[in-house]
Amino acid sequence: MMRMQPTRPLLHVVGLRKRYGERDVLAGVDFSVEAGECVALTGESGVGKSTLLNCIAGLDSASAGEVWLGGEPMLRLPEPQQARLRRERLGFVFQAFHVLPHLSVADNVALPLMLLGRSEPARVMAMLDAVGLADRAGSWPAELSGGQLQRVAIARALVHRPPLLLADEPTGNLDPETATRILDVLWQQVRQEGAALLLVTHSRTAAARADRRWILGAEGIRAATDGAPHAD
Ligand SMILES: Nc1ncnc2c1ncn2[C@@H]1O[C@H](COP(=O)(O)OP(=O)(O)OP(=O)(O)O)[C@@H](O)[C@H]1O
Numbered sequence: 001m002m003r004m005q006p007t008r009p010l011l012h013v014v015g016l017r018k019r020y021g022e023r024d025v026l027a028g029v030d031f032s033v034e035a036g037e038c039v040a041l042t043g044e045s046g047v048g049k050s051t052l053l054n055c056i057a058g059l060d061s062a063s064a065g066e067v068w069l070g071g072e073p074m075l076r077l078p079e080p081q082q083a084r085l086r087r088e089r090l091g092f093v094f095q096a097f098h099v100l101p102h103l104s105v106a107d108n109v110a111l112p113l114m115l116l117g118r119s120e121p122a123r124v125m126a127m128l129d130a131v132g133l134a135d136r137a138g139s140w141p142a143e144l145s146g147g148q149l150q151r152v153a154i155a156r157a158l159v160h161r162p163p164l165l166l167a168d169e170p171t172g173n174l175d176p177e178t179a180t181r182i183l184d185v186l187w188q189q190v191r192q193e194g195a196a197l198l199l200v201t202h203s204r205t206a207a208a209r210a211d212r213r214w215i216l217g218a219e220g221i222r223a224a225t226d227g228a229p230h231a232d
Pocket of ligand 1: 020025043044045046047048049050051052
């Protein structure tokens, strides 16, 4: 008889803990995100949302716990294997975009593909087009506004079609119209490509589009109720 495989969440975080000195910023966080769903995460400033994303992405080291990504226990793997899986499976939109100043806009967007040994100029242009920057491919980051840099960062996070997207306030620097356009691009990745999106946001509009809404507090993650505070 054929045995059905239980479906595994794309991202499964178990008992994730982060201490800075004597202080627990994350005191055992547990949650899962399925492929094809968007989860919005909110919470007071300083509660640890960026720390949580950074620990999932391996930019910060967790003090305890495990991050299962596509069934792989990331924190238990040797560093080179962790790095390879992250390059393949993760797209990260940082709060401070981290666009590299010595690369053109197009080369910044192409970076994740390059690190995977792929050259897909048409895909790079399609992503630049999707974020409204097709005419800035040859520009230098110093010639762009903050909102434009944010859009470069979003195109770069999506270009290699990662199954997991982590976005830290991706619409924070954008006017409402551009913010809507950027959310459309992120959602397209979720709905059409089946990616999972973990979106840290204070924006009520952005959170309203998510499949699930969570709040990170000192006691861990809980579901947001309709009256949960949001700024826009
Ligand atoms: N390298 C560090 N050393 C010590 N404490 C740190 C470090 N990085 C972050 N923290 C502390 O960890 C806590 C969580 O910070 P984090 O940036 O994750 O919060 P956040 O919820 O993302 O806040 P915001 O909404 O303002 O971006 C803060 O109190 C911060 O001061």
